[in-house]
Amino acid sequence: MDDIPRDRLTGPLRRGAVKKHVAAIHVSGKLTLLQRKLSNVLLLNAYDTLISQSRHQIDARTLCLMIGYNSNDMETLKQSLRGLAETVAEWDMLDAEGRQEWGVSALLSYAKLKGGICEYAYSPALAEKLHDPKVFALINLNIQRRFTSGHALALYENCYRFIRTGSTGWWSLDLFRRLMGVADSPYYEVFKHLNAKVIKPAVAEVNKTSNIVVTPELRKMGRSVTDIRFRIAENPQLAILDLDDGEGLRNSEVYARLRALGVSDRLARQWIAEHGQDYVRRKLDYVAGQGGVKNAVGYLTAALREDFDGSAPEPGVSPRNPAPPRSFRARRLERIRDLAAARKPTQRDADKRLFMARLDAAARDDFERHGWMSALNAEAIAAFWEELHPGAFDGLD
Structure with a gap:
């Protein structure tokens, strides 16, 4: 997913x-x-x-x-x-x-x-x-979508809330079987079966899929296993996952450049999510090459909104001169942006998935980078929103 x-x-x-x-x-x-x-x-x-x-x-x-x-x-x-x-x-x-x-x-x-x-x-x-808020685990929805096993997701949920302490503490095997949803199965009362079918596969998927690495430890009475606990550490290979509302974006070079320019944290993440890092980087490079720009953030805002750069300069656009009348394409893009913003949060996700299902690999890749501002998919995007909102672009000509 x-x-x-x-x-x-x-x-x-x-x-x-x-x-x-x-x-x-x-x-x-x-x-x-x-x-x-x-x-x-x-x-x-x-x-x-x-x-x-x-x-x-x-x-x-x-x-x-x-x-x-x-x-x-x-x-x-x-x-x-x-x-x-x-x-x-x-x-x-x-x-x-x-x-x-x-x-x-x-x-x-x-x-x-x-x-x-x-x-x-x-x-x-x-x-x-x-x-x-006193006792909770942060279940990241982007991470949960990567899981293919219910046992692995259950293990992740029950381990991640102990990330700060580094260990779950000891659980009796009866409690662990309950947490994994297998308490009613006599088959899993045998530890050999529980270990082979639940513990080992779940640990492997959590360590491969999520932002933590878990290591099981066993406690025995004689030769019988009685308790289990999991040591927990951050997964360094997946540290760039978006774990806290934009943490992954904050690690990017483009984000750092935007912040250095004076763009707020929220706006920087919004621009990157909306336009894609490559697009924003090109506009940053263009603004940086102009020299003498007094309001770099305002100039960058115009460059992103109007989609102009060194290869196709828009005459008259500067921090001191207002932008000329926008093209039909620019007005249509703004209308699409407004339509998308008006949708409920969960509808926005569904809209993107429905549209992406129509695309071939190349078009899909461009859309994943640039979202609704994808130039490669401009006409298909307009047709999609016209289907959702008939007459959405009336009066823009």
């Missing part, structure tokens, strides 16, 4: 990572890989209003695309939602006053599909725990 596009995301989905309380991770019953991914996206979608709203909504077609379902496969979505409603979350922790608190709740109190909208809710007690 490709990474989730971040261009101009707003609201909870711009975060790109979801706070998962221990209650959302320690579940009884087996969750499939798709159900785990679904649970994470639903939580991320609802997170900012978990306490203030009792019900949450997301476009069902968009939800399918974000999780990796066929967008028309409502039956699979129904089955996964049913599984979440039938799965129990359990917590056992100290409250704010130091008193022991145990609780249990279905992961979803209800879910329904109507008119292309998925509506769902959490029980008030679970919503409170899910929103508690």
